[in-house]
Structure formats: structure tokens, C-alpha cells
Amino acid sequence: MNEIRVRFAPSPTGPLHIGGVRTALYNYLFAKQHNGKLILRIEDTDSTRFVPGAEEYIIEAFQWLGITFDEGVHIPNSDGISYRQSERKPIYRQYADFLLENGHAYIAFDTPAEIEAKRQEIKNFQYDSHTRMQMRNSLTLPADEVKRRMEAGEQYVVRIRIEPGEDITVHDMVCGDVVINSSILDDKVLWKSADQLPTYHLANIVDDHLMRISHVIRGSEWLPSAPLHVLLYRYLGWEESMPRFAHLPLLLKPEGNGKLSKRDGDRLGFPVFPLEWHDPKSGEVSMGYREQGYYPEAVLNFLALLGWNPGTEQEIFTIEELVQAFSLERVSKSGAKFDFEKAKWFNHKYLQMRPEAEISQAFGKILEEKGIHCDDSYRDAVVSLMKERASFVPDLWRDSAFFFQRPESYDPKAIAKRWQPETPEHLTAFCQILQDIQPWDKQQAHDRIMQYVADHECNMGKIMNALRLCLVGETKGPDIFTIIDLLGVPETIERVKIGIAEIRL
RNA sequence: GCCACAUUCGUCUAGUGGUCUAGGAUAUCAGAUUCUCAUUCUGAGGACCGCGGGUUCGAAUCCCGCAUGUGGUACCA
Numbered sequence: 001m002n003e004i005r006v007r008f009a010p011s012p013t014g015p016l017h018i019g020g021v022r023t024a025l026y027n028y029l030f031a032k033q034h035n036g037k038l039i040l041r042i043e044d045t046d047s048t049r050f051v052p053g054a055e056e057y058i059i060e061a062f063q064w065l066g067i068t069f070d071e072g073v074h075i076p077n078s079d080g081i082s083y084r085q086s087e088r089k090p091i092y093r094q095y096a097d098f099l100l101e102n103g104h105a106y107i108a109f110d111t112p113a114e115i116e117a118k119r120q121e122i123k124n125f126q127y128d129s130h131t132r133m134q135m136r137n138s139l140t141l142p143a144d145e146v147k148r149r150m151e152a153g154e155q156y157v158v159r160i161r162i163e164p165g166e167d168i169t170v171h172d173m174v175c176g177d178v179v180i181n182s183s184i185l186d187d188k189v190l191w192k193s194a195d196q197l198p199t200y201h202l203a204n205i206v207d208d209h210l211m212r213i214s215h216v217i218r219g220s221e222w223l224p225s226a227p228l229h230v231l232l233y234r235y236l237g238w239e240e241s242m243p244r245f246a247h248l249p250l251l252l253k254p255e256g257n258g259k260l261s262k263r264d265g266d267r268l269g270f271p272v273f274p275l276e277w278h279d280p281k282s283g284e285v286s287m288g289y290r291e292q293g294y295y296p297e298a299v300l301n302f303l304a305l306l307g308w309n310p311g312t313e314q315e316i317f318t319i320e321e322l323v324q325a326f327s328l329e330r331v332s333k334s335g336a337k338f339d340f341e342k343a344k345w346f347n348h349k350y351l352q353m354r355p356e357a358e359i360s361q362a363f364g365k366i367l368e369e370k371g372i373h374c375d376d377s378y379r380d381a382v383v384s385l386m387k388e389r390a391s392f393v394p395d396l397w398r399d400s401a402f403f404f405q406r407p408e409s410y411d412p413k414a415i416a417k418r419w420q421p422e423t424p425e426h427l428t429a430f431c432q433i434l435q436d437i438q439p440w441d442k443q444q445a446h447d448r449i450m451q452y453v454a455d456h457e458c459n460m461g462k463i464m465n466a467l468r469l470c471l472v473g474e475t476k477g478p479d480i481f482t483i484i485d486l487l488g489v490p491e492t493i494e495r496v497k498i499g500i501a502e503i504r505l
Numbered sequence: 506g507c508c509a510c511a512u513u514c515g516u517c518u519a520g521u522g523g524u525c526u527a528g529g530a531u532a533u534c535a536g537a538u539u540c541u542c543a544u545u546c547u548g549a550g551g552a553c554c555g556c557g558g559g560u561u562c563g564a565a566u567c568c569c570g571c572a573u574g575u576g577g578u579a580c581c582a
Contacts, residue, residue: 011582046581112580124507126578157580175510184508184578192580200582224509224577247510250575254516257574305530309518313529332518334511335575342517342531348544389543399543414541464540476542 004036005214008069009204011043012054015277015286016061018338019219019251019260022303026248027217028067029304029326039211040072042084045203047195052280061274065296066319071211085203092198095206095236096158096191104235105190107146107156108137126186129164158191160201160232168227173246173328175220180227188228201225205232213243217328220247246328249307250335260338262286270340274299293392294343298350302343307336316349348391359383362393370397372404381486385478399477403486406495407473410503414475418465424500426456426463427470431493434484442485449481470499 008024010016031038040062042055059074069075073083082088099105108127114136119125132139137159138146150156164183171177190202198206208216226245233242251260254268265272265286276288289299301317309332310317310325317325351359360376360383367379386400433448453460465475471483471492484492 009582013582043582049581108580115580124578126507155580159580178509180509186578189580194580197580199580204582219576220510221576221582227509249511252575259575306517311519313519315530332511336518337516339516339531345531352544386543388545418541461540468541472541474542475540478541478543480540 002214003212004031004034005039005212006031006036006217007039007041007208007211007213009041009043009207009218010058011046011049012051012058013046013049014051014054014279015273015275016058017260017262018272018274018289018303021061021065021067021274021299022251022306023217023219023248024062024067025065025300025303026308026326026328026331029323030215030217030328031070032323033326036214037070038068039213040069040074040083041207041211042073042086043200043203044084044086045192045195045197045200047086047197057275057277064290065274065300067300085207086197088203088207089197091210092203092206093191096198096202099160099190099235100158102235103161105158105160106132106138106187107150108132108135108159108187109141109149109154109156110135110137111155127159128186129162129183132159132161132187155193157189157193159187160190160228160235162187162228162231168230170223170226170230170245172223172226173215173244174249174331175223175247175333178223178226182227182231185228185231188225201228201232205229205236205238208243209233209236209238209241212241215246216243217246217248220249223247246331249332251306252335252337254338254340259335264338268340270343293394294347295350295354298347299343301350302346306338307332316346344391351390351392352388356380356384356387359387359393359396363396366394366397367404370404374404378403378486385482385486402472402477403483406498407471409473410469410499411474414465414469415503415505418462418469418475419503419505420459420462420466421505423463423466426452426458427467427496427500430467431496434489434492437489440489442481445484446481467496469503470496 006027008020008027010020028038030036040059042058044050044055055073062069071077071081071083085092096105100107110127115125115127118131122131125131127135134140139161141149162182162185164181166182167179168182169177169179188201189199191198197203207213226247230239230242233239252258253260253264260272262272271287271289271292271294273286273288274290276291277286278284279286290296297319300319301322304317304322304326305315308326308330311330314321314325357380360380363383364376364379367374382400382403383396386396389399390396429452430449433452434445437444437448452458453463464480468475468477468480468483471480471487477483487495
């Protein structure tokens with residue numbers, strides 16, 4: 001029985017994109033479900049696009065998300081295997097040479113500038129079976145000249161030699177069978193002259209084979225080059241053990257056209273990266289899900305449902321449930337627009353499932369940062385009362401700050417609507433009532449104030465909101481007697497006094 | 506331009522020839538919870554199933570064409 005082995009293979013050119021997180025998640029779920037292995041491989045064969053810190057970022061992001069790998073750059077192994085492609089150069093060279101020897105690849109001396117000139121000259125120019133005999137390569141040049149040029153140190157690339165007129169079928173577990181004729185494929189570069197490294201295509205196939213990858217689950221931007229990959233497996237003699245392919249639909253912009261990009265996050269105000277990212281070059285900071293207060297489980301749950309569905313009406317899944325329910329067959333074929341509101345909704349659900357003590361502790365950290373000190377039991381009581389209206393822990397501060405500090409200002413609109421000349425008089429009476437209740441009893445306070453309101457024929461909405469204005473600063477928040485109960489009578493009276501002094505019509 | 510893939514409420518989606526007068530979620534709106542705001546609950550609106558042709562007794566579901574969208578078309582991955 002063949003072991004299920006899948007990989008996530010990012011290139012360290014920047015922070016991990018949320019679409020990449022989803023691809024990694026699907027790989028993870030698939031591996032776990034089949035008791036297989038997940039591998040993290042760094043595809044850094046483009047020396048020009050390397051970004052310092054990107055690899056570390058990727059590893060940290062997965063740590064936060066709870067996506068664990070069985071093998072990878074960050075996991076020590078005793079076999080001396082490197083999971084970083086830049087460190088595997090001799091391995092790739094060996095297979096490039098093998099392809100050269102058996103005629104499935106050739107040496108080409110054409111410089112990028114020359115090829116660019118060709119593209120200008122001939123429209124739809126492609127380096128392929130139709131054009132390669134007009135170029136400078138080991139197919140057109142005498143063998144001894146090729147040798148001489150190479151020995152003289154002339155720069156060259158290795159290109160795959162693709163013969164036209166053959167239908168190549170990619171059996172894709174998401175898209176079904178995709179047939180492409182080899183005539184439209186070009187002789188892709190396998191080995192670059194510029195940095196003396198293999199291209200993605202070669203390195204990817206060699207590594208997937210050597211690492212015994214059983215399933216390649218990747219973004220659909222790779223579907224067009226899948227036939228090339230099939231050919232490479234064939235030419236390398238590995239077609240029998242070729243992995244199965246599954247190309248995932250892309251994540252699209254929430255509005256307008258195109259795929260989701262960093263700019264959309266900036267423009268619409270939501271994170272596109274799991275963790276905050278500090279760009280080493282520009283110094284620019286991009287927000288992260290973690291810093292926004294998201295739970296990793298909520299992010300994963302949301303992402304899982306973006307492009308996959310269980311076929312039932314269940315929406316909230318633990319990671320274990322996702323492992324059980326996931327299937328590549330139920331991955332949708334079309335791209336999904338990113339719905340940020342739904343991500344928030346998921347986090348709200350997850351927050352509500354959290355133990356109150358845990359939320360309170362997290363909220364305590366925010367209070368500390370604000371320089372606010374209070375009893376744990378008081379904080380617990382506030383959290384218990386306020387958590388259901390929060391989607392994120394930081395929302396608790398937004399909604400509950402008045403429990404910890406007196407209002408800094410009073411909402412002018414609410415004043416205009418609720419405050420009346422006789423308001424101070426009634427509020428002062430309220431204070432007296434509160435003070436008279438010994439020992440303190442919330443229910444009694446409610447009953448007696450209501451009685452007062454009825455006796456004096458006050459406008460209920462106006463007077464109660466005026467009181468709220470004094471305590472909260474605006475006409476928001478939970479039940480007013482619960483607020484008084486938590487604040488305590490002395491603080492309540494103090495706030496009313498300040499309110500009366502400061503609020504003017 | 507060429508090639509590939511896709512197309513069901515604003516958004517994510519269910520749907521594999523009759524049970525679809527198209528289901529769920531989210532978002533929106535309304536009502537309720539008799540002080541507010543939020544949550545929650547209930548309800549409403551919202552999809553001529555991209556368009557046009559077929560096939561069939563019957564099509565969102567199968568076929569063809571078109572349109573639109575997305576991806577690819579690099580010595581980037």
C-alpha cells in the first residue's frame with residue numbers, strides 16, 4: 001500500500017498569502033485523513049526574488065495556525081535530506097544531464113535579449129518545435145562548437161524538447177481529465193543560465209519524485225503547466241509513479257475582478273496574511289489575522305469552506321471534523337470571492353465557544369496595555385456580560401471601556417435627544433434612591449426607580465437614557481441596572497454628578 | 506492574440522434528468538426581547554440557474570455555439 005505523502009511548497013518571496021494557507025490546509029487535511037505525511041519544502045530557485053525573513057515567517061504562520069508538518073526545512077532529519085531547493089542543486093543537475101543525454105532536452109545559447117528581439121519581430125513567438133531550428137542551440141550547432149562554447153564558459157540554458165502533435169492528458173482530481181496537445185507547449189527552460197539553478201518545473205518534478213509525493217494539491221495557476229510536468233515525469237522515466245494532481249480554484253477579490261491581492265486587504269481593511277508582515281525593503285507593515293484577534297481555528301474553518309463544502313449544512317467544524325469530512329471530490333472548480341464579513345462571523349462563533357476565563361485573561365492583557373488595573377472578578381463579570389456582542393477579544397474594550405474608566409465625552413446627539421431641563425433633578429433623586437438601599441440590592445433598585453419614574457410621570461426613554469449617558473457617555477450598552485450593579489453605587493453617583501455638571505443643552 | 510478552466514440569490518454554496526413554485530449560510534431589511542446599543546430569536550425580500558440553440562415526454566442538471574470571468578502564455582514560482 002502506497003503511503004500518502006503530500007507537500008506544501010511555497011517560495012520565500014514574501015509573507016504567506018491567505019490563498020497559500022488554504023492550499024496548505026487542504027494538503028494537511030488530506031494527509032491527516034489518510035494517515036499520510038505532510039512536507040514543507042521551500043522552493044527558492046529564484047535567487048532574484050528571495051526575501052529575507054520570508055521562510056521564518058511561513059514557519060511561524062503555520063505554527064500559529066496549528067498546521068503541523070511531518071517533514072520539512074524546519075524539522076531535523078537524520079537522512080541528511082535538505083528541503084530547501086537552493087541546497088539541492090547537484091541533484092537537479094544530475095537529472096538535467098540525464099535529459100540532455102537521452103535527447104529530451106537540449107542546450108540553448110540564445111540570450112534573453114535575443115529572445116526578446118524575436119518576440120518583437122514575430123508575433124506569438126514561442127521557443128518550440130517550429131522555431132528551435134532557427135535558434136542557436138545544440139540542435140542547430142555542430143557538436144564540437146557546442147562543446148567549445150560551453151568550455152569557453154558561454155552562458156546557456158537547458159530546454160526541454162517537446163515534440164508536437166501529441167495529446168497529453170492530465171487526470172485531475174478536481175477538474176477531471178484535461179487534454180492538451182503538445183503542439184501548443186513551448187520548450188520550457190529547465191536550467192537557468194542567470195543563477196545556475198533549475199527552474200520550478202524541473203526542481204518540482206525531481207523533488208516530488210524523490211520525496212515520494214503521492215498527491216500534488218496546488219493552486220490552479222499550475223494547471224496550464226501540468227502537461228509539461230507529465231512530460232517531465234515521462235522523460236525522466238517516472239510516469240508509473242507519477243503523483244495524482246488536484247488543482248484548487250483561486251481566491252478572488254471581494255469586489256471587482258481579479259485574484260485576491262495584498263492591496264485589496266489594505267483598501268478594504270482586512271488582513272490578507274496570517275501574521276503581521278514587516279516588509280524588509282519598503283518597511284511597509286501589512287496586518288495579520290493573528291494581530292486582528294482572530295482565532296487560528298476560525299481562520300482555518302472559514303478557509304476550509306471557501307472552495308470546499310461538506311455536502312451537509314454543517315458550517316462550524318473542529319479541525320478533527322474537517323479532517324474527517326474533507327474530500328478533494330467536493331472541492332469546487334470555480335474561483336471564490338473572499339467574503340470578509342463571513343470570516344468575522346466565524347470568529348464570533350469561535351469566541352462564543354471559548355471558556356469565559358480564557359477570554360477574560362486575554363482581555364486582561366489589553367487592559368494592562370491601557371494601564372488599567374482591576375480585580376479579576378470584576379473583569380470576569382464584565383466579560384461574562386459583554387462577550388456575546390464581541391467578535392474579537394479587542395472588541396471587548398470597544399464595547400466595555402466605560403466599565404473601567406469614566407466617560408471622556410458625552411454623545412451630543414444623545415444629549416439633544418434625551419437631556420431635558422428637569423433631568424438633573426430626577427437624576428439626583430435616583431442617586432438618593434440608590435443610596436437608600438441598604439444593603440444594596442439590584443432588583444430593589446430597579447423596582448424603586450421604576451416606581452419613581454411612574455410616580456413622576458417621567459418620559460421613561462428620556463430619563464433612563466440620560467442616566468445611561470452619565471454612566472456610559474453614549475446610549476449604548478447592556479441593562480442599566482446591571483451596569484449600576486457592576487459599577488457600584490458610589491461610582492454611579494459620582495458619574496451622575498459629573499454628568500450633571502458637564503452636560504449642557 | 507493563443508491555450509486551459511469556470512459561470513446557481515450581493516457573497517460562499519447545495520443541486521449529477523422528474524421530489525426545484527431552486528435549499529442552507531452570510532449580508533440586507535422588518536418584528537420580538539416592554540431604557541439604548543449589540544447579541545439572540547422569528548420573519549421578509551433576494552437567483553427568469555450567463556445568453557442562444559439543441560437532445561429528451563421532461564434540463565440548473567447532457568451536447569454545441571456565443572458571452573463573460575479567471576488562470577497561463579518568463580532564464581517567476
